[in-house]
Every structure is written in C-alpha cells, then in structure tokens.
Amino acid sequence: MSLVYLEFDFKVDPAQPASDILIAELGELGFESFVENETGVLAYILKSEWEEANLSHLFVLQNPNFKITWTTKEIEQQNWNAEWERNFHPIKVGDRCMVRAPFHQAEPVDFDIVIEPKMSFGTGHHETTHMMLQHILDNDFEGKSVLDMGCGTGVLAILAKMKGAGYTEAIDIDEWCFLNTEENVERNNCSDIKAMQGDVSLLGDSKYDVILANINRNILLEDIPNYVKCLNKGGSLFLSGFYLEDLDVISAKCAAHGLEFEKKMEKNRWISAKYVN
Known part of the structure; x- marks a missing residue:
C-alpha cells in the first residue's frame, strides 16, 4: 500500500527571507521535502504524522512583515528526487563560475561547482547567494583563512577554496545544512574545508582573513560584533541576506565596531555588502 502524503502549497510574499525561514521551521515539524517555486513553497509530510495545530506555532506565519497563505491536498507517495530535479536548473555567475547539480552537464568555466542541495539553502539561484558568489x-x-557563516550547502566556502583560500570553516546551525555541506565539500574535492554545526558560540578566539555571512538582517545585527572580533586586521567581511532599506542600519552596526563600508551589490532590492577593517 502506498503512503499518503499531504502537499501544502504555501504562497509567500515577499518570497525571501520568508521562504527560507518557513522551510526551516517546517523541517522541524517533520516535513520531508520541499520544492521552491515562483509563488512560494510546496511542502510534503506524511498524513499520519500531521497535526493541524502545528502550524499555529510557526514564527514566520505570525510575522506581520510576511504574507503567507496555503492550501492542502492529499497525494500518493512520489519520487521526491525527481520533483527536485525538475525544479533545479544550473546557473552561471558571470562567465567564470557555474553551479549545477550532478545530473547537469558541465560547461567550460573556471569554477565548476557541483551542489546537491537536498533540503538546505544556497544553490546560487537566490539573489543573495548569487551576489556573494560574485564577491568571491x-x-x-x-x-586567506575563511569563515562561511550560515553556510547552507557550503557553496560559498567551496568557491573560496577553489580560488585558493587557505584554512576554511563552514558553519550552520541546521543539522541538515551541516551534513549537506560535508557531502558537497567532498563532491567538489574540497574535503579540507572544516564543516561544523552550531552558531557564533563556536568561534571563540578564532581569527579569519575573510568572513562570509549570508543569513538575515536580525541575526547579522546580533552577530556582527562577534565577526569583527574574529576578523584579522586588514580583513574583509561580506554580508548579505537583507534588503536595501536595511543597509544603513547594517552599515551603522559595522561602523560602530570599527569596520568601513567599501562596496555593495544590489539585485531585486536584495543587498550584498563588503566591509573592511
């Protein structure tokens, strides 16, 4: 007998960072698979494991900055990998870097990154990841010693290592992201990248020449003092995951801790900025 799943079709506005937060929270509720599309997220969970009251506890659904609606239907068990493959297309960053899945054909570029994202984030499709790759x-x-904070799939750490980085760490608080990063660094022959699960408390007295953090506005504002403490003199801090209207407050926080704004990129109101000390 085939298993019966519930498909939740979430309409999300604005799409980011709400979709990322939604996926993370749904994963903790037992949802097994996600497909991001133009309108939001499709999420799947076994009908036998679902309790309607679960959604009422989600932070993202109570946030007044996001508008999220959803419909639900029953479906038979299907090949989730096939669903994912149909929705994941290779991307290019300029003419030098390609991010693709194992089933995509390679093209002649300087940096060919093979990513199998599963349930973690960071394929290069989202504006913030794309801009961070461009910065690299x-x-x-x-x-240079590098920290990729909130690493998702590990794609930023991988490109940094391909560009000749020395000691490199990739940290994410989500277990699935941590495990996925371990798989992807092996897949790209970057196994000397040290992947860890946790938050800024793991940093301690560590020092880095470059810190990459593509997270979200609130976490960045909270963690910038820790990043600055760990940044070597003459180092660079690259931040993304926030909107244009948040740039002033992010830059003010960096300036308060001795960092100077150097440049920014903008894509569909998303910002990625570089700060130096």
Whole structure:
C-alpha cells in the first residue's frame, strides 16, 4: 500500500527571507521535502504524522512583515528526487563560475561547482547567494583563512577554496545544512574545508582573513560584533541576506565596531555588502 502524503502549497510574499525561514521551521515539524517555486513553497509530510495545530506555532506565519497563505491536498507517495530535479536548473555567475547539480552537464568555466542541495539553502539561484558568489569571484582569496557563516550547502566556502583560500570553516546551525555541506565539500574535492554545526558560540578566539555571512538582517545585527572580533586586521567581511532599506542600519552596526563600508551589490532590492577593517 502506498503512503499518503499531504502537499501544502504555501504562497509567500515577499518570497525571501520568508521562504527560507518557513522551510526551516517546517523541517522541524517533520516535513520531508520541499520544492521552491515562483509563488512560494510546496511542502510534503506524511498524513499520519500531521497535526493541524502545528502550524499555529510557526514564527514566520505570525510575522506581520510576511504574507503567507496555503492550501492542502492529499497525494500518493512520489519520487521526491525527481520533483527536485525538475525544479533545479544550473546557473552561471558571470562567465567564470557555474553551479549545477550532478545530473547537469558541465560547461567550460573556471569554477565548476557541483551542489546537491537536498533540503538546505544556497544553490546560487537566490539573489543573495548569487551576489556573494560574485564577491568571491571579484576578490583575492589566495592563502586567506575563511569563515562561511550560515553556510547552507557550503557553496560559498567551496568557491573560496577553489580560488585558493587557505584554512576554511563552514558553519550552520541546521543539522541538515551541516551534513549537506560535508557531502558537497567532498563532491567538489574540497574535503579540507572544516564543516561544523552550531552558531557564533563556536568561534571563540578564532581569527579569519575573510568572513562570509549570508543569513538575515536580525541575526547579522546580533552577530556582527562577534565577526569583527574574529576578523584579522586588514580583513574583509561580506554580508548579505537583507534588503536595501536595511543597509544603513547594517552599515551603522559595522561602523560602530570599527569596520568601513567599501562596496555593495544590489539585485531585486536584495543587498550584498563588503566591509573592511
């Protein structure tokens, strides 16, 4: 007998960062698979494991900054990998970097990154990841120690290592992201990247030449003092995961801790900025 699943079709506005937060929270409720689309997120859970009251506890659904509605229907068990493959297309960052899945054909680029994201985030499709990849392409990483904070799939750490980075760490609080990063660094012959599960409390007295943090506005504001403490003199902090209207408050927080704004990228109101000390 085939298993019966519930498909939740979430309409999300604005799509980010609400979709990422929604997926993270639904994963904790036992949802097994997610497909992001143009209107939001499709999420799947076994009918036998679902309790209607669960959604009432989700932070993202109570946040007045997000408008999220949903419909539900029953479906028979299906091949989730096939669903994912139909919705994941390779991307290029400029003409030098390609991010693709194992089933996509390679193309002649300087940096060919193979990512199997599963339930973690960071394929390069989202504006913030795309801009962070562009920052890495535009800057010198040769021999530099690097931290990828909130690493998702590990794609930023992987590109940094491909560009010659020295000691590199990739940290994410989500277990699935941590495990997925471990798989992806192996897949891209970057197994010397140290992947860890946790938050800024793992940093301690560590020092880095470059810190990459693509998270969200509130976490960035909370963690910037920790990043600055861990940044070597002459180091660079690259931040993304926030909107244009948040740039002033992010820059003010960095300035209060001795960092100077150097440049920014903007894509569909999303911002990625570079700060130096």
